[in-house]
Amino acid sequence: MRVAVIGCGAVGSLFAANLGTLDEVEVWAYDQWREHVDAINANGLRLSGAGEVVGRVRATADASELPACDFGIVATKSMHTSAAVEATAHAFEQGAVCSVQNGAGNEELVAEHVREVIRGTTFPAGHVVEPGHVGWDTKGDTHIGPFEPQPAPMEKVRELADTCTRGGMPTHALEDARGAQWRKLIFNAASNAIGALTGFTHGRIAEFPPTRELAWAVMAEGRAVSDAQGIVLDMSPEELFDHAARKDVAYGHKPSMLQDVEAERETEVDFLNGAVVAFGERYGVDAPLNRALTALIKARTAA
Amino acid sequence: MAIERVCVVGAGVIGSLYAAHLARVADVSVLTRRDEHARALNERGLRVSGKSDFTARLRATNDPQELSDFDLAIVATKATQLGEAAAKLAGRFPNATVMTIQNGLGAEELVRGFGDWPLVSAVTFMSGVRHDDAHVEYELDTETWLGPYAGTCSFERAQEIEALLASSGLHARAFPDLLPAQWSKLIFNATVNTVSALTDLPHIGQFAARDAPTDLGHLVHDLMAEGKAVAAAAGVGLHEDPWEMNVHAVRRGETLAAEGHYAHVPSMLEDVRARRATEIDFITGALVREAERLGVPVPLHSAMYRLVKARSAY
Numbered sequence: 001m002r003v004a005v006i007g008c009g010a011v012g013s014l015f016a017a018n019l020g021t022l023d024e025v026e027v028w029a030y031d032q033w034r035e036h037v038d039a040i041n042a043n044g045l046r047l048s049g050a051g052e053v054v055g056r057v058r059a060t061a062d063a064s065e066l067p068a069c070d071f072g073i074v075a076t077k078s079m080h081t082s083a084a085v086e087a088t089a090h091a092f093e094q095g096a097v098c099s100v101q102n103g104a105g106n107e108e109l110v111a112e113h114v115r116e117v118i119r120g121t122t123f124p125a126g127h128v129v130e131p132g133h134v135g136w137d138t139k140g141d142t143h144i145g146p147f148e149p150q151p152a153p154m155e156k157v158r159e160l161a162d163t164c165t166r167g168g169m170p171t172h173a174l175e176d177a178r179g180a181q182w183r184k185l186i187f188n189a190a191s192n193a194i195g196a197l198t199g200f201t202h203g204r205i206a207e208f209p210p211t212r213e214l215a216w217a218v219m220a221e222g223r224a225v226s227d228a229q230g231i232v233l234d235m236s237p238e239e240l241f242d243h244a245a246r247k248d249v250a251y252g253h254k255p256s257m258l259q260d261v262e263a264e265r266e267t268e269v270d271f272l273n274g275a276v277v278a279f280g281e282r283y284g285v286d287a288p289l290n291r292a293l294t295a296l297i298k299a300r301t302a303a
Numbered sequence: 304m305a306i307e308r309v310c311v312v313g314a315g316v317i318g319s320l321y322a323a324h325l326a327r328v329a330d331v332s333v334l335t336r337r338d339e340h341a342r343a344l345n346e347r348g349l350r351v352s353g354k355s356d357f358t359a360r361l362r363a364t365n366d367p368q369e370l371s372d373f374d375l376a377i378v379a380t381k382a383t384q385l386g387e388a389a390a391k392l393a394g395r396f397p398n399a400t401v402m403t404i405q406n407g408l409g410a411e412e413l414v415r416g417f418g419d420w421p422l423v424s425a426v427t428f429m430s431g432v433r434h435d436d437a438h439v440e441y442e443l444d445t446e447t448w449l450g451p452y453a454g455t456c457s458f459e460r461a462q463e464i465e466a467l468l469a470s471s472g473l474h475a476r477a478f479p480d481l482l483p484a485q486w487s488k489l490i491f492n493a494t495v496n497t498v499s500a501l502t503d504l505p506h507i508g509q510f511a512a513r514d515a516p517t518d519l520g521h522l523v524h525d526l527m528a529e530g531k532a533v534a535a536a537a538g539v540g541l542h543e544d545p546w547e548m549n550v551h552a553v554r555r556g557e558t559l560a561a562e563g564h565y566a567h568v569p570s571m572l573e574d575v576r577a578r579r580a581t582e583i584d585f586i587t588g589a590l591v592r593e594a595e596r597l598g599v600p601v602p603l604h605s606a607m608y609r610l611v612k613a614r615s616a617y
Contacts, residue, residue, distance in 0.1 A: 197501050198613035208616065210609035217602070274517070288525070289606055295522040296610075299502040299509060 001163060004028040004069045004091055006084050007076030008036065008045075008059065010126035011100060013134040015073050017045040018167040020055020025163060028066055029059040030088055037061050039132025049126070049136040051168065063087040071160050072097035073120075074110060078271035081109045089113040096152035098144055098160060102256075103271030104185050104279060107147040117147035118157055121181040124169065138250075141170050143234075145177030178226075179234040186222030186237040188255075189272040190215040191244070193293040195255035196267065197300065202244055203251030214289075215241065221287040222276050228283035261300060269297040306467050308373040310334060310399075312388050314344070314363070316431040317404060318379030319439040323349045324471040326359035332370060333363040334391065336384075341365045343436035353431065354441040355472060367391035375464065376401045378414065382585035385413055393417040400460055402449065406492055406570075407585030408485070408593070411452045421456030423464060424481045425449035426488045429473070430567060443567070446474040448542075450481030483542035490530030490545040493587045494523055495552075496571035497607040500581065500614060505566035511553045522603070523549060529601045530590060536597040575614055583611045 001024060005016040008031040020027040029045070031037055040059035047053040060066065069091045076084045078101050085097070098118035099106040111117045123140025144161055146152055154175065161173035174180070194205050194215055205211045219237050226233060244250045260267040273290040280287040308330045311322040322333050326349070333349075335341045344363035351357055364370065373396060380388045382405040392401070395418075402423040403410040411422050428445035447468060451461050461477040468475035478484060495506055498519065504510075513520035527545045534541055556566055574581040587608045594601040 194610070194613070197610050200613055205613075208613055210612040214606055214609040217606070288602060291517075292522050292525070292603055292606060295517050295519050296498070296501050298517050299498075299504055299519045302509070 001071070001159075002026045002028070002067065002069045003071045003073065003163075004030060004066055004088065005057075006030050006072055006074045006088055006097075007080065008033075008040070008057075009075065009077075010128055010134055011122060011124065012073070012075030013045055013128075014047065014124050014126055014136060015075065015100065015164065015169060016057050017047045017053045017055035017134070018051075018169045019164065020045060020057045020167075021053060022163065022167050025167070027055065027057045028069065029057050030061070030063060030066060030084070031059065032061055033131070034061055035131040036128075039130075043132055046133045047126070047136045048129070048133065050124075050139050051136050053136075053168070063090075066091040068093065069095045071095055071156075072114070074099045074101060074106065076101065078103055078106055078268045079266055081106050082112070085110050085113045092116075096156045096160070098152075100142060100144075101271070102184075102188060102268050104181060104275040105271050108149075111147060111150040115150065116152035116156065117150045118144050118152045118160065119147045119177045119181060120144040121177065121184050122169075123184070141172060143172050143174055143177045143180035145174040176232075178229070178231045182222070182226040182229075182231050183233045183235050183237050183240065185272065185275065186219050186226065186233075187240045187244075189222055189276055189290060189293075190218040190237075191241065192255040192257035192267075193218070193269065193273050193290075193297055196257040196261045196297055197293070199258065201251065202253045202255060203247070206241060206245035218273075218289050218293065221280070221285075221290055225276050225280040225283065225285045225287055228285045229279065257297065261297070264301070267297055267301055269294050273297070306374045306400075306463055308332075308371075308375075309467075310370060310373040310376045312376055312378045312392070313380030313384065314340060315379065315381065316433050316439055317427060317429060318377070319349060319433070320351070320429055320431055320441055321377050321379060321468075321473070322361055323351045323357070323359040323439070324355070324473050325467070326361040327357075328471045329467065331359075331361045332373065333361055334367060334370060334388075335363055335365045338365045340436045347437040350438040352434075352438065352440045354444040370396075372396060373399055375399060375467075376420075377404060378402065378410075379404050381405070381580075382407055382410060382582045383580045385410055389414045389417040396420070400456060400464075402464065403452075404447070405585065406488075406582050408489060408589035409585060415455075421460060422452035423449050423456055423461055424452045424485060426481070426485055428488075442564075444474060446476050448476050448478060448481060448484045450478040450484075452481075478542075482539050486534045486537075486539045487541045487543045487545055487548065489586065489590060490527055490534065490541075491548050493530060493590045493604060493607075494526040494545065495549065496569045497583070497587055497611050498523060498526070499569040500571040500575045500611055501607070503572065505568045505572070506552060506556060507560075507566050508553050508557060511550045526603050526607065529594075529599075529603055533590060533594045533597060533599045533601065536599045537593060571611070575611075578617045581611060581615045583608060583615065587611065
């Protein structure tokens with residue numbers, strides 16, 4: 001089997017390095033960061049922290065070098081999805097491509113360039129330590145399923161899930177992966193936007209009554225949009241919120257959107273709060289709080 | 304009774320602008336919080352640059368016991384320091400009229416708890432920049448609006464204050480009923496200040512932009528629409544439409560920017576940047592409490608209130 005990871009940052013590297021430990025899988029990584037690419041090709045892709053792994057991975061910054069692949073795993077930041085998939089689509093004419101990115105709306109973009117698409121949501125997290133080396137911060141499950149409008153066949157979904165699981169990334173193949181995706185989206189949209197605008201860590205958001213009340217109101221809008229689509233959430237986003245706020249879990253975690261705002265980088269707000277608004281419009285549900293948060297974040301990062 | 308002696312309580316930017324201008328036509332004393340602030344004013348006078356350019360001579364003290372009688376007090380502290388300031392006048396100066404100038408709602412009621420002075424409500428659109436204890440730059444020379452508060456004082460008294468301010472070189476307008484103007488400014492402030500504090504943007508063109516669906520002007524407009532619904536439920540007809548005020552202020556800001564001036568930084572953004580207490584409870588908090596009392600839903604203002612509470616929980 002040949003797999004290409006598109007976007008080999010922290011999350012992409014967790015997949016690439018773990019899959020790179022399997023003899024029967026040839027792993028490619030496509031990334032724009034030259035030093036990272038060169039280090040991976042010279043020494044393999046190293047993970048440390050929650051697991052110690054060195055995976056055999058062939059990395060390239062030149063999309064034309066990618067051979068035909070059975071699977072693609074897209075792990076870029078959401079704002080780079082279109083460009084990255086368009087550049088690499090030639091490698092997936094017979095393959096299926098799975099998004100493991102944040103939020104909603106990425107699969108739709110993948111489907112503009114690729115025939116067979118898999119919806120995915122992943123919980124493991126990490127951070128780049130240096131070129132060729134990623135810190136594995138938290139382990140967690142991945143849920144994947146056919147992207148309904150342009151689905152990959154279920155047997156391919158199972159094959160990818162089994163392979164990832166064997167490689168050390170526990171992955172569940174589901175007929176309908178939307179419940180897992182929207183649970184994480186609803187949670188993320190509240191935690192990230194509120195954190196980015198207030199400077200609060202996740203734990204502070206959950207314990208300070210004004211932000212807690214706001215987070216619950218923002219999640220209620222997400223639930224309404226999810227319900228309107230007929231999605232059954234696999235777990236309560238509110239429970240997830242409180243679980244993550246525990247001191248032994250992620251109390252002190254700065255939501256990634258807060259990190260982006262502090263570093264004056266573009267955020268993924270269009271795929272989080274913006275996605276709640278957009279899917280809401282499509283299904284006739286208004287989401288005024290998510291719309292307000294989207295406008296505030298966009299203005300904040302345009303400053 | 305003519306107004307000859309004025310006491311300005313609080314010498315921030317707005318208090319300093321009143322004190323310096325009024326010192327040209329009246330006997331002015333200034334009550335400061337800090338001793339060295341009072342000393343700087345007594346030693347160096349109070350310099351105004353920008354839209355006006357002069358140095359005023361006035362008396363300043365941080366000890367309320369040193370204040371001699373006055374005809375008019377202008378309480379120009381931040382809303383967050385109003386109670387502390389009013390307490391310093393408590394039970395004294397029975398012949399004085401007291402004018403409040405704080406943002407938001409509720410200043411008059413708070414002052415009333417410390418004495419039964421005739422009260423004049425006021426809002427101001429002036430702005431400036433503080434350079435040091437004895438130097439303030441006059442930025443926007445816009446009007447102060449004032450009117451008698453809840454029958455505690457006559458309209459004639461408000462008109463006398465209007466005339467006094469005008470003779471000192473400031474712009475003022477007296478209204479028989481200030482509520483419509485107060486509410487226009489409340490809705491404007493609750494929106495512009497919170498959006499600015501959360502986005503880190505001065506009050507610039509984006510606040511009026513409504514081209515793309517996620518443009519900031521939509522949120523500004525929606526917040527103002529919520530505010531207008533509360534005013535309507537309270538039976539207050541607005542003096543000016545807050546959205547028109549916003550568009551006008553942004554255009555004026557663009558003209559000034561083209562002349563090389565800095566864009567106006569709303570006070571709540573200044574407070575957040577300086578990690579000071581904000582007036583959120585007196586502005587958006589007041590609006591949300593009124594909305595709850597009247598049963599008008601204000602989900603967006605509630606959200607802004609909660610976000611700013613968190614942003615200013617340093």
